[in-house]
Amino acid sequence: MTTIDKAAEVLAALAGLSPRAQLATLVEETGIPKPTLYRILRVLQERGLVQQDEAGMYRIGHRVFSLAAQAFHRFKVDDEIRRVMVDLGRRVHLTVHVSGFRADQLIYLDKLEADTPFSMRSEIGRLQAIHSSAIGKSVLAELAPAHARRVLEAHTRQQFTPYTVVDIETILRALPTIKERGFAVDDEEDELSTRAIGAAFRDAAGNPIGGISIVAPTFATSMAELEAFAPLVMEAAASIQALIPQPEAVSV
Helix, strand or coil: CCHHHHHHHHHHHHHHCCCCECHHHHHHHHCCCHHHHHHHHHHHHHCCCEEECCCCCEEECHHHHHHHHHHCCCCCCCHHHHHHHHHHHHHHCCEEEEEEEECCEEEEEEEECCCCCCCCCCCCCCECCCCCCHHHHHHHHHCCHHHHHHHHHHCCCCCCCCCCCCCHHHHHHHHHHHHHHCCEEEECCCCCCEEEEEEEEECCCCCEEEEEEEEEECCCCCHHHHHCCHHHHHHHHHHHHHHCCCCCCCCC
């Protein structure tokens, strides 16, 4: 494994262990010897890719989010997409997320809090787990099987809760069903006490470039109640897909 490979592993581990992690935890997650890991972290800190707080804990640096924003500049949540989110939020009275998928990474692009006292811990601009989130699984289902496998193999599949599925083969076996019904569910897989339904949207070439989801606390909404909103989520995804610019026709 090259130094660049190791640095990538460190960043991936930090993203999965967010918001912050101890050096010992990173050693365990990456398998990189402590002296080597410390040197890599120091270089990443110098470049703004990693930060260390007063308690000695490490976290993803601000420059990572700046780079991610640049990478996602071609797909922004404009006013029209925001209106789709608002319309969906008014109909379901739940938190709405829109995420973008670029370079095999999923990132929160926008969030509309529910008109309730409960708030979700998601944060715009942060990476989103692709193996455990409803949007992530809906995006994976739209990829070619070999591509979906590569994405899963390249990501740190963290066991967020006792219900998180981290086995690649198990995740891949579920994707055809997700693709057939048009939405994916997250039942306390990404975060305890929350459940979600998500649907992907595609570009003109048919490639998944993001998704939209609704999220609810488990004590307030059953999975059956949440699944009843699946048609509305898929409708919202289709509305966003219709807003994505189509390539200009070439005259011959």
